[in-house]
Amino acid sequence: MSNSPLTPGIVPARLPVASYARNFADHTPPLDRHEARVAADRCYFCHDAPCITACPTSIDIPLFIRQIATGTAEAAATTIWSQNILGGMCARVCPTETLCEEACVRETAEGKPVEIGQLQRFATDTAMARGLHPFERAAPTCKRVAVVGAGPAGLSCAHRLALHGHDVVVFERRPKAGGLNEYGIASYKATGGFAQREVDWLLQIGGIEIRTGVELGRDVSLDQLKAEYDAVFLGVGLAGVNALRAEGEDKAGVRDAVDFIAELRQSEDLSNLPVGRDVVVIGGGMTAVDAAVQSKLLGAETVTIVYRRGQEKMSASGYEQDHAVQTGVRIIHNAAPVRVLGNGHAEGVEFAYTEDGPGGLNLSAETFTLKADQVFKAIGQTLSGTPAGLAVEGGKLAGHSGKVWVGGDCAAGGEDLTVTAVAEGRDAAEAIHAALTGA
The missing domain is CATH 3.50.50.60 (FAD/NAD(P)-binding domain)
Structure with missing residues (x-):
């Protein structure tokens, strides 16, 4: 358990109570109606829109943006939901910067895409707030x-x-x-x-x-x-969660990042959620970034993400990596865990520098150690x-x-x-x- 007496550095209430509400407020506040109309007006409404091709659910993005521009957000939501019934959540969590917005013609021409994710959220939130569910069941099939x-x-x-x-x-x-x-x-x-x-x-x-x-x-x-x-x-x-395959990973204070995130998501009072003073997150994907950023927001003094390969191979988007750094998280590349240090509970992690060669990943003889009373594993799920x-x-x-x-x-x-x-x-x-x- 994260609050085991064997892990004295992992404690709750590292911050004043009021800080938690501020730190965990909506990271990207929604657009209001005027802002949405202005954002929608930037769309070229391309006939062969590359943003549609880049969307895994193939939402007709120019159509729903045109519907917002003409003041019919509910119709825009129906356009979205017809292809993606969870369009509200996807608007919040999709890496739009590497999908539809990266393909946007405005991004290519100006380096600033249409805010497709934000506009999708505006449309779906508007319709949901009005209780709109625009679909009806077909006749029963008895299947x-x-x-x-x-x-x-x-x-x-x-x-x-x-x-x-x-x-x-x-x-x-x-x-x-x-x-x-x-x-x-x-x-x-x-x-x-x-x-x-x-x-x-x-x-x-x-x-x-x-x-x-x-x-x-x-x-x-x-x-x-x-x-x-x-x-x-x-x-x-x-x-399932992949193992570190490093000596000492069974020590107290070492846990799966997905379990920590789930615990945080279900917590009714974040001031009661224990977090370490020095946190190390091992991995390079979104789970690693989410665990690291939220550790920092909970009051950890130092938080470090360590990834075994180069930055270009991290599966977390550049936007998310930048957000982590802006939050105070340090990211170290080309290093792999060798062993977790400590007597019963984690006190540090020893890493070896890595080289990504033709034959795969090689660990060098050169190592370094990071102080850590809490270690999160975020190296993939199975x-x-x-x-x-x-x-x-x-x-x-x-x-x-x-x-x-x-x-x-x-x-x-x-x-x-x-x-x-x-x-x-x-x-x-x-x-x-x-x-x-x-x-």
Whole structure:
């Protein structure tokens, strides 16, 4: 446990109580109506818009921006949701700077893209605030589909199946639906309980039952689901975490970054959440950045991200890396952990410098040590188990087999992004619908 008596440096209330609300306020405040109209007016409304191609869910971006520009934000939201039913959360967490906004013609011409993510948030927030759910179920098909995992892929799949008239039961191992949207992103990116509000809004389509606390392989088997339902979609995510494979990683004070983020996301009082004085985060992706930044916001004095390869190979976007540095996080590249130091609990981490050569990553004899009473592992996630009868490709579930479809982070291919998971869930639902109805 992070607050174990064996880890004396990890304590709560490092900051004045008022600081937590300020530090974890909305990182990117929403546009007001006037700001949205001004931002929308910058769009060229390209006929062959590269931003659409760059969006994993293929939202008609010029159309929804034109709808905002003409004062019809609700119509813009419907345009977004028709392709991405979790468009509100994606507007908050998508790395738009490397997707639609990077492809924007304004970015190419001026170095300043249209604020597509912010405009998407404006449209979806406006429509949700008015209670708008613009979709109605088709006539019942009398077909039942099991969806395992209530994360972005599972929820997207469930909504599209319900839209087509199928009855859907979603099985989720955690106490709440939402997956990474609820448990796995930085708190300041989605404030005010937005993840659960979006789930509640999505369920207005009807025909979807969510059963929490049910885990595949423990409470229900894949064979059972295949026998009881007409089709099964697996969007189980990646619940396992890679090991450091460094001496001493079992010491107190060393934990998985995803668990820390989940604990923070569910905390009702951040002043009660313990954090170390000197924090080291090992990894180079978004999980590493989110854990590091939030450690700093909780009051850690020094926070360092250490990544084994060069900056250009970090999967966290340049924008997120810059944000971490601006928050006071130091980033060290080309170094890998050798051992965690300390007598029972972490007191430091020894690293070796690395060289990325033709034969792979090589550790040099030159080492350095960082002081650390808390160490977070953020070096990638893995499947926690493989359902019998399913093929594995590159450590993930491959394709679909018979009555079973797969999508999201657990599926082979694609990037581990919320927006990609939404697209894969949506597309799997269309494939399931076609298989069940012959459409």
